[in-house]
Amino acid sequence: MTGAIESLGRWVRESVVNVGFATRTFFSVLASSGGVLRRPRLVTDQIHFIGNYSLVIIAVSGLFVGFVLGLQGYYTLNRYGSEEALGLLVALSLTRELGPVVTALLFAGRAGTSLTAEIGLMKAGEQLAAMEMMAVNPLQRVIAPRFWAGVIAMPVLAAIFSAVGVLGGYIVGVLMIGVDEGSFWSQMQAGVDVWNDIANGVIKSIVFGFAVTFTALFQGYEAQPTPEGVARATTRTVVIASLAVLWLDFLLTALMFS
Amino acid sequence: MQRKSLDLWVGIFVLLGAAALFFLAMKAGNMSSLSFEKTYPVVTKFDNIGGLKPRAPVKSAGVVVGRVGDIRFDDKSYQAVVTLELENSYKFPKDTSAKILTSGLLGEQYIGLEAGGDTNNLVAGDRIKMTQSAVVLESLISQFLYSKAAEGKEGEK
Numbered sequence: 001m002t003g004a005i006e007s008l009g010r011w012v013r014e015s016v017v018n019v020g021f022a023t024r025t026f027f028s029v030l031a032s033s034g035g036v037l038r039r040p041r042l043v044t045d046q047i048h049f050i051g052n053y054s055l056v057i058i059a060v061s062g063l064f065v066g067f068v069l070g071l072q073g074y075y076t077l078n079r080y081g082s083e084e085a086l087g088l089l090v091a092l093s094l095t096r097e098l099g100p101v102v103t104a105l106l107f108a109g110r111a112g113t114s115l116t117a118e119i120g121l122m123k124a125g126e127q128l129a130a131m132e133m134m135a136v137n138p139l140q141r142v143i144a145p146r147f148w149a150g151v152i153a154m155p156v157l158a159a160i161f162s163a164v165g166v167l168g169g170y171i172v173g174v175l176m177i178g179v180d181e182g183s184f185w186s187q188m189q190a191g192v193d194v195w196n197d198i199a200n201g202v203i204k205s206i207v208f209g210f211a212v213t214f215t216a217l218f219q220g221y222e223a224q225p226t227p228e229g230v231a232r233a234t235t236r237t238v239v240i241a242s243l244a245v246l247w248l249d250f251l252l253t254a255l256m257f258s
Numbered sequence: 259m260q261r262k263s264l265d266l267w268v269g270i271f272v273l274l275g276a277a278a279l280f281f282l283a284m285k286a287g288n289m290s291s292l293s294f295e296k297t298y299p300v301v302t303k304f305d306n307i308g309g310l311k312p313r314a315p316v317k318s319a320g321v322v323v324g325r326v327g328d329i330r331f332d333d334k335s336y337q338a339v340v341t342l343e344l345e346n347s348y349k350f351p352k353d354t355s356a357k358i359l360t361s362g363l364l365g366e367q368y369i370g371l372e373a374g375g376d377t378n379n380l381v382a383g384d385r386i387k388m389t390q391s392a393v394v395l396e397s398l399i400s401q402f403l404y405s406k407a408a409e410g411k412e413g414e415k
Binding site for chain 1: 261264265267268270271272274275276277278279281282283285286287288313366
């Protein structure tokens with residue numbers, strides 16, 4: 001009995017310590033970001049690695065999500081005889097929710113895991129320790145460029161996802177099912193507001209970029225320096241980043257669209 | 259050489275993102291209807307504005323001539339005070355009337371302006387005196403039901 005209470009207490013204490021440690025690391029990453037401005041090449045390298053390589057999966061997923069929204073939206077709206085609103089439905093659900101959220105989830109799986117594994121292996125191979133021996137701050141040289149590359153790449157990917165998704169909805173709705181093209185676009189333009197919907201979606205994707213990239217880097221940086229530890233850290237990245245994205249999405253939606 | 263091609267790809271990636279945002283803003287959003295033309299404010303009062311929202315279009319003969327600016331409640335006359343931002347290039351006579359209309363059966367609400375015959379034009383800060391409130395579906399149905407009930411009573415007599 002006392003053992004259970006002790007372990008519960010230890011668990012609570014460790015969680016609080018972890019939150020504090022993550023916050024401290026977050027601020028020291030921000031504080032050591034000055035070097036990024038002096039060497040922007042480090043960031044472009046990482047944008048290429050994180051962003052360009054995720055482009056295909058993001059674009060293809062966006063296209064198929066658009067297809068599905070077009071089909072499902074048509075079946076449901078057709079029941080009420082208002083299939084002209086299909087464009088509005090597709091565009092609103094993509095720019096407000098699906099674009100940022102699905103992109104962030106895919107981003108956590110595609111780019112976040114590779115960041116965690118890379119940093120974790122650097123740590124396991126004692127490369128980070130070696131850097132410190134050479135008076136190079138690994139936070140500044142390794143973590144900060146990757147962090148900012150993720151923060152920049154995420155909104156770009158989310159915008160591409162939403163745009164390709166709208167095109168997907170257009171392909172299924174207008175070209176294949178035959179919804180009127182004029183009302184498809186005009187309903188969309190009448191209902192989607194640039195600031196309320198599109199800009200808020202972009203803000204969401206930037207916040208998700210911060211959350212996912214930082215989670216991935218933190219997990220890699222704090223991984224046990226063993227093969228098993230790196231494997232565990234990679235799994236934790238996906239779990240924690242996905243939960244953080246969904247939770248933040250609820251919070252931001254409640255703040256923005258209430 | 260290798261550096262240059264890498265920078266090129268990153269540049270293409272960022273430009274693609276910018277193009278996607280531009281597409282969303284222009285084609286999916288209402289950026290193309292955002293006009294930077296100067297406007298002048300005209301005040302109207304309605305008994306009931308229904309579901310009218312700020313930034314709803316103001317149309318005359320079906321053409322968008324401005325946007326709804328600001329909607330307030332006046333606790334002296336118990337009416338809604340709606341400020342219309344009309345584009346400078348469109349002039350309306352002083353006795354223009356304003357109606358709240360609905361596009362389609364369940365579409366969004368907008369304000370329709372009907373020009374009168376006055377020779378003087380509305381200027382900034384003027385008030386449109388003749389207004390017609392929004393049609394509220396509930397009151398329409400209840401009116402219909404009351405008139406039906408009244409008809410039924412007359413039939414009994």
